[in-house]
Amino acid sequence: MDRTNALVERIFRNAGAALELYSIYLGERLGLYRALADQGPATSVELAERTGTNERYIREWLEHHAASDLLDVDDVTAAPTERRYTLPPEHVSVLADEDDLNYHGYKGVELARAARMLPDLVEAYRTGDAPPHQPWEPEGRAEFNRPTYLNLLGKEWLPAIPEIDERLRADPPARVADFACGTGWSSIAMAQAYPNITVHGVDLDADAITAAQRHAHEAGLDDRVSFSAANASDQSGQFDLVTILEALHDMSHPVDALSTARQMLAPGGSVLILDELVEDQFTAPASDLERYHYGWSLMSCLPDAMGDPDSAATGALMRPDTLRRYATEAGFTETQVLPFHTDLFRFYRLIP
Secondary structure: OHHHHHHHHHHHHHHHHHHHHHHHHHHHHOOHHHHHHHHOOEOHHHHHHHHOOOHHHHHHHHHHHHHOOOOEEOOOOOOOOOOOEEOOHHHHHHHOOOOOOOOOOHHHHHHHHHHHOHHHHHHHHHHOOOOOOOOOOOOOOOOOOHHHHHHHHHHHHHHHOHHHHHHHHOOOOOEEEEEOOOOOHHHHHHHHHOOOOEEEEEEOOHHHHHHHHHHHHHOOOOOOEEEEEOOHHHOOOOEEEEEEEOOHHHOOOHHHHHHHHHHHEEEEEEEEEEEEOOOOOOOOOOOHHHHHHHHHHHHHHHHHHOOOOOOOOOOOOOOHHHHHHHHHHOOOOEEEEEEEEOOOEEEEEEEO
C-alpha cells in the first residue's frame, strides 16, 4: 500500500505540474510575462489593459501564479482587482527573456503542442504508423535552442574542439552544412562566431525554413547563411564540416544521413553530432534526466521516425554504442566521444 499511495501522490503532483506548464503557455502566448518584466508590477485590470486581454481571465491567471510562487503579490488581503503582482527579478530570465540561457518559458509551448497530437498518437501506437505532421500554427515550433546556440555553440562548444575550431578560422573560408537546422539558430550562431565561413542549413519542415530565412535576414547574414527545405540524405556539395545537432535520433534513416554527410566532406573534414546525454546502458529505475528523455521519445522523437517499415526507429535514447554502429555502417572509420558534455547533451566527432 505504501507503494500504491506513493504512486497516487506522484500522479497528483504531476497533474499539478502539467497544469502549471499550461498556465505558463498562456503567459508566454499572451505576452503576460513580458508585460510584467518591461512595464513593472500590475493589477489584473492594468495587465489586461497592457495586453489586450480579459480582466477576469487575467485575474485568475495572476492568482494562480501567486499561489504557485511564480509571481509575488503585494497584499493578499486587498480586493481582488486591487492586488498588485510582480514578476520577481529572479524569474525574469526564466519566463520573460528568450535570449537568456535560463529561459524556460518555451516549455509550455512544447507541452501544448505535444498534447494537441495525443489522439493521433494513440492511433499511431496501434498501427505502427507515424502521426500526421504537426501544423505550424497557432504557435509555431518552440525555439528552445535559440539562447543555447547563440550563447554556447560558437562561443564555447566549437572552440573546445581544436580540429574543428582551427578549420573554421582558417583560409580558404570553410563551408558548413547544418542538417536538420530547424528555425536556423545553429546556422546563425556558427556564422556569427566565425565571420569567414558560409553555412547552408537543411530541414524537412518548410515552415521552419521560412522562419530560419527570416532570422538570418534579421541578423544581417543573408550573404553567408542560406537554407533549403529538403531531406538531409539528398544533399550534395563539398563541406568542411557537417553538423547534426540534436536531430540524428529523430531521423528515420540516420545511416543514410550520415553516409551523405561523409560523402560531402572535403579532405580533412568531419561530422559533428550533438545528441542527448543518456546512460550507456538501459537502467531501471532511471535518473530524472533519463525519464525526461524517455518522455519526449514516447511523445515526439520515436513517432517522428515511424511510418516507414525500414525506419531505424531510434528514439531519443540513442546510446553511444548505437551511434558508433550507425557511423560504422555509414563508412566512418572513427567515432570520437568528445571529452566534454553539458547537462543535456553529449558530443561526437565522426572521421571518415
